[in-house]
């Protein structure tokens with residue numbers, strides 16, 4: 562039975578939303594505890610009308626816990642997940658640390674729900690830019706087999722956590738007032754600027770964020786032959802990642818067919834009327850769980866190419882919503898046994 566929960570990293574940007582989503586979606590539970598680092602231990606959180614004290618994460622935190630949803634930095638996830646598994650708990654982890662490990666399913670419920678059953682205690686939720694892209698790719702891949710993807714991202718500052726959000730707001734105020742501002746999350750000023758680097762230098766001139774989009778996409782589809790060419794850019798938008806996605810398929814898919822496939826797909830909302838100025842924009846997609854798609858058109862440079870615009874709330878579908886959906890999948894599957 563999955564009825565005793567722990568939320569690890571409960572005070573962070575993603576953790577806050579996980580709490581909100583569990584309330585919104587009336588997630589069933591008997592007990593719940595909220596864990597964070599020593600810094601936040603002792604602070605109070607109200608959840609479903611009850612006040613809880615945040616506890617410091619320790620090896621003993623998982624006694625009697627059935628599911629832990631973790632949204633901590635990689636180093637903390639590397640440490641706590643084995644403690645939880647040892648205590649008999651299933652971990653759903655948001656961090657990058659476990660995603661590419663063997664025996665750790667990387668799950669997006671709209672794309673590869675069956676993978677959830679292959680876990681040995683740890684299930685990973687993908688990188689936020691990858692998640693929205695694979696949700697969009699899924700119906701096209703099923704219909705026409707995607708061979709190649711060229712993607713450019715426009716990533717919001719909330720992707721870098723609470724301090725990323727602060728760097729945009731406080732940095733913008735400082736620029737407007739002619740003051741100096743010391744960034745906490747970014748290497749360069751983000752207000753009134755674009756930064757074409759997310760993560761560290763990783764492989765052949767690609768960053769770690771970009772290589773996550775390559776490797777995680779292949780793992781989720783179970784197909785290493787899908788080629789992905791990503792460019793990840795940080796933009797001065799507080800929330801929601803946007804992407805231009807160009808796919809090349811084995812058989813041609815017309816824009817009309819793609820629209821129909823997107824409209825039928827789970828977790829996708831189409832907003833696509835260029836003449837009327839209607840397309841997804843971060844300000845409209847924030848606080849929503851779906852992946853939004855617009856500007857669907859033929860790629861004029863490629864025989865079987867299709868291109869479109871895709872926006873999704875990186876903290877929701879890119880992180881918290883996806884993790885809570887995985888937990889719901891576990892609960893549903895258990896109920897069905």
Ligand SMILES: NC(=O)C1=CN([C@@H]2O[C@H](COP(=O)(O)OP(=O)(O)OC[C@H]3O[C@@H](n4cnc5c(N)ncnc54)[C@H](OP(=O)(O)O)[C@@H]3O)[C@@H](O)[C@H]2O)C=CC1
Nearest residue numbers: 570572573574575597598601632633656689720722723880
């Ligand atoms: N933001 C996004 O769009 C996405 C984020 N993710 C991943 O989710 C994870 C969390 O990201 P985000 O919420 O943005 O980050 P935040 O920095 O906003 O939050 C981090 C959380 O982890 C806790 N924490 C940090 N160090 C430790 C530790 N040593 N032991 C216990 N708890 C610790 C913090 O607690 P305290 O308050 O005590 O510091 C806080 O609750 C990261 O791995 C990130 O890569 C994944 C997809 C998208």
Ligand SMILES: N[C@@H](CC(=O)OP(=O)(O)O)C(=O)O
Nearest residue numbers: 655656657688689716720721
């Ligand atoms: N790096 C992403 C968010 C994130 O945390 O990704 P990951 O969980 O793969 O480190 C961003 O900054 O937008």
